[in-house]
Amino acid sequence: MDDDARLAERCLAGDPQAWSSFVHRFEGAVFGICLRMLQHRQDAEDVAQETLVRAVKHLGRWDAARRLAPWVMSIAVNRCRTRLSQRRSITHLGEVDQVQEETPRAANSGLAEELELAIAALREDYRASFILFYQQELGVEEVAEVMGCPTGTIKTWLYRARKEIARKLVDRGVVSEAGDELYGI
Amino acid sequence: MNCTEFEAWLADREMTAGLPARFEGHLADCEACRTAWRGERLLDRALSQWPPVDAVPDFRDRVVAELSRSTHTVQPFVSPQRRIRSTRWLAVSGSLVSLVLVAVIGGRLSFDSYMSRQALDSNGAVANEMNWDTAVGELLATVQGDYQQLTTVASTGLRPSEIVALPRLVDSAVGRELDSGLAITGPTLETTPEATVPASRPSLRSAFGFLGEVVMVSGGGAS
Ligand SMILES: [Zn+2]
Numbered sequence: 308m309d310d311d312a313r314l315a316e317r318c319l320a321g322d323p324q325a326w327s328s329f330v331h332r333f334e335g336a337v338f339g340i341c342l343r344m345l346q347h348r349q350d351a352e353d354v355a356q357e358t359l360v361r362a363v364k365h366l367g368r369w370d371a372a373r374r375l376a377p378w379v380m381s382i383a384v385n386r387c388r389t390r391l392s393q394r395r396s397i398t399h400l401g402e403v404d405q406v407q408e409e410t411p412r413a414a415n416s417g418l419a420e421e422l423e424l425a426i427a428a429l430r431e432d433y434r435a436s437f438i439l440f441y442q443q444e445l446g447v448e449e450v451a452e453v454m455g456c457p458t459g460t461i462k463t464w465l466y467r468a469r470k471e472i473a474r475k476l477v478d479r480g481v482v483s484e485a486g487d488e489l490y491g492i
Numbered sequence: 493m494n495c496t497e498f499e500a501w502l503a504d505r506e507m508t509a510g511l512p513a514r515f516e517g518h519l520a521d522c523e524a525c526r527t528a529w530r531g532e533r534l535l536d537r538a539l540s541q542w543p544p545v546d547a548v549p550d551f552r553d554r555v556v557a558e559l560s561r562s563t564h565t566v567q568p569f570v571s572p573q574r575r576i577r578s579t580r581w582l583a584v585s586g587s588l589v590s591l592v593l594v595a596v597i598g599g600r601l602s603f604d605s606y607m608s609r610q611a612l613d614s615n616g617a618v619a620n621e622m623n624w625d626t627a628v629g630e631l632l633a634t635v636q637g638d639y640q641q642l643t644t645v646a647s648t649g650l651r652p653s654e655i656v657a658l659p660r661l662v663d664s665a666v667g668r669e670l671d672s673g674l675a676i677t678g679p680t681l682e683t684t685p686e687a688t689v690p691a692s693r694p695s696l697r698s699a700f701g702f703l704g705e706v707v708m709v710s711g712g713g714a715s
Pocket of ligand 1: 495518526
């Protein structure tokens with residue numbers, strides 16, 4: 308039995324130490340996905356907590372022949388999609404004002420901050436795929452599994468996302484400290 | 493070289509890959525491709541500086557506390573070996589249930605070989621939850637409407653308790669799945685990424701896949 312399966316078994320046996328290890332292992336990835344998907348810190352905390360609680364409770368459904376991380380991330384993405392669709396329907400009904408969006412605070416400003424802004428402006432499925440591939444470093448097939456789409460679709464989405472972000476970076480006049488010669492031909 | 497060839501190369505480009513010499517001439521003459529390339533290199537650089545998000549204070553404690561409050565709902569662990577056994581069992585019994593339904597409902601349904609290995613794969617189908625809402629509603633209507641007929645089928649090979657338990661299992665599985673926010677793992681449902689509601693009605697094939705999952709609920713517990 309590998310580490311993932313052992314951890315899962317201990318979690319399901321109700322071992323609080325194992326829960327803590329599980330959360331420690333996935334909190335960064337899950338919160339990262341939630342914050343970048345939802346663009347709202349409090350919502351992201353709530354959904355990340357919900358994701359991890361549900362993941363632990365339903366570990367019995369995880370297929371131990373596969374990696375645990377994409378399975379946990381698929382719950383996070385699903386929860387984020389639900390939250391976003393709830394937001395849309397609430398906004399549509401005019402019951403509340405648009406959720407105030409907050410771009411995740413980048414540790415170093417500049418290019419990384421511009422990247423966050425550009426990601427925030429992506430379409431929901433492009434954004435999720437981009438985060439899973441470039442931030443969480445899942446393979447295309449794993450992203451496809453998480454998103455429930457064929458790999459060809461994911462490749463297209465990733466390319467479109469990259470293209471949109473790249474165009475924004477250029478339009479906003481972002482210049483790296485290395486100067487234009489880095490990007491010259 | 494032209495714009496199309498350059499764009500095709502860009503689409504397949506590994507991050508950080510440099511510009512092949514064959515495109516240099518085209519980029520010197522084409523501002524659009526030159527701009528696209530500049531953006532691509534900026535993105536490379538931005539990604540290399542992309543920081544992880546800041547940690548949430550006390551987050552782990554909060555999650556563990558929440559888990560402690562709700563330990564009674566933690567589901568039993570199924571080992572990979574046991575999962576394989578129960579998957580085989582449910583492939584057979586799920587097929588039987590579907591065949592029974594086909595026999596009972598007759599010409600109303602079109603049935604094809606839904607119970608693929610992938611459809612039973614517990615990670616294989618991450619369905620959009622909104623799609624599920626619709627799919628499950630229709631499924632319930634179908635199953636509940638035909639339940640009486642189903643119970644009259646005596647020669648199915650299924651244990652009577654399994655047949656009788658179907659509506660209850662459907663209810664509990666639906667409730668659990670929708671409440672949990674997890675994908676229902678049995679069926680392969682067409683998802684429509686651009687919209688939260690499927691353009692077409694969820695197929696009955698999805699419903700049958702779901703029944704397979706329902707049977708798994710009972711089979712997993714019994715095996
Ligand atoms: Zn060109």
